[in-house]
Amino acid sequence: MSKKIISFVLIVGVLAVNFGFIVPREAVAANLTALSDTITNLTASTVANHTIQFTTPTGIAASATLILTFDNSTSIPSGLTFADIDLKDDGVDVTLAAAPTGTTWGVVRTSATVITFTNGSTAVAAGSVVNIEIGTNATSGATGTYQITNGAAGTTVLRMSGTFGDTGAISMAIVSNSVVAVSAEVLSAISFTISDNAIYFGNLRSAGACFAQGTDPGYVTCPTTTETEAFNMTAGTNASSGYTISVQGATLTSGTNTITALGSNTASSPGSEQFGLRMTATGGIGSVSVPYAASGYAYTGTATTPATVATASAPSATTTYSVRYLANISATTEAGSYTTNHTYIATGNF
Numbered sequence: 001m002s003k004k005i006i007s008f009v010l011i012v013g014v015l016a017v018n019f020g021f022i023v024p025r026e027a028v029a030a031n032l033t034a035l036s037d038t039i040t041n042l043t044a045s046t047v048a049n050h051t052i053q054f055t056t057p058t059g060i061a062a063s064a065t066l067i068l069t070f071d072n073s074t075s076i077p078s079g080l081t082f083a084d085i086d087l088k089d090d091g092v093d094v095t096l097a098a099a100p101t102g103t104t105w106g107v108v109r110t111s112a113t114v115i116t117f118t119n120g121s122t123a124v125a126a127g128s129v130v131n132i133e134i135g136t137n138a139t140s141g142a143t144g145t146y147q148i149t150n151g152a153a154g155t156t157v158l159r160m161s162g163t164f165g166d167t168g169a170i171s172m173a174i175v176s177n178s179v180v181a182v183s184a185e186v187l188s189a190i191s192f193t194i195s196d197n198a199i200y201f202g203n204l205r206s207a208g209a210c211f212a213q214g215t216d217p218g219y220v221t222c223p224t225t226t227e228t229e230a231f232n233m234t235a236g237t238n239a240s241s242g243y244t245i246s247v248q249g250a251t252l253t254s255g256t257n258t259i260t261a262l263g264s265n266t267a268s269s270p271g272s273e274q275f276g277l278r279m280t281a282t283g284g285i286g287s288v289s290v291p292y293a294a295s296g297y298a299y300t301g302t303a304t305t306p307a308t309v310a311t312a313s314a315p316s317a318t319t320t321y322s323v324r325y326l327a328n329i330s331a332t333t334e335a336g337s338y339t340t341n342h343t344y345i346a347t348g349n350f
Contacts, residue, residue, distance in 0.1 A: 030057040032168030034129070037158055039150070040137070042178035047147035049135030052158070058165045060124035063100070065162035066117040067110075068132075072151035072174065075112050080134075082107035084144035087117065088131040089124050093140040119164070150174050189238050191318065192245075192346035196231035204329045204338075209268045212325035230277075233321045233344060235312070236284060241349035242312030243286075245321070248343045250303040251275045252327060254336030259327060261299040265291035274328040275299055279309060279321050286312040286319030297326045306345065 032054040041048040052068070060066060070076070082096040085107055099118075100106035106118040115134075124130065138144035150156070151174055158170045199212040203221040210222040212230040217223040237243045251261040252275050262276040276297030279288045289308045291298040301307035310321055 059126035190348035236318035246306035248306035284319030
């Protein structure tokens, strides 16, 4: 009698162990990894673009949903649509629309804090990196118009869920003002140099042209008979409209007698009275003004009225101007000591 009882107890025990193996287990969702949400402005109650990225361990099956839920009074505008959103699967843009069809995903603003994505017919593989851009940074197909408005200062949490099986959450620190005003000043600047403050013709002659030079030759008849640089000027500026260089002063004068200044660009003509200059420019964007830029000579300034000889129309690196002076006389030009002072002025057009 006692053996039978023992056998029955053993049978019951075995059955109890066997039944334990068929108890159903509860399914557990996988956690998204490498989560981030880059926001262009963390200032409270301010619109901003979002760039959300994560890796999905499970993948996103066809027809599965991915739900983004914001908290902390975040506001998704009612006008936001799929056109304001880009979604990339491992770096490849996915086609979006209001509703899923074929390989196209559907995107819907479900509420002021929720956006729901519904996959089409192409599954996202397990281990894929998903990138979502929301706002004006969405440029696939069209450029986004609407942005999400940040919530109040504090911590905003973005939760990711849906029927695709994975979940995750990202915390973002919203502050009262995330903008730091940085100021600096670039001072107005203009540089201007003149290489020589005295130039000389020597004794002028009617038989040939004379050109000024920077070295005093003494009482020598026209030591420079071929064109040479009398001096040079340099100019440069950061002025938005560049600069203007002008010259003011009379023609060569001896008492009441003068050597005729050329009012327009004219070729040298020995034997007739002529006084003028011409210039060339190298470097920067500065240029010689009419009538001083051609191969002939001119001088239109007076003792009281300046003449523009060079300009730059925008900020310019240093331009070097080579200045050449010509003086011719006729057989009847009055004798005397002829001089003049020319004042060159560089004005920044700020």
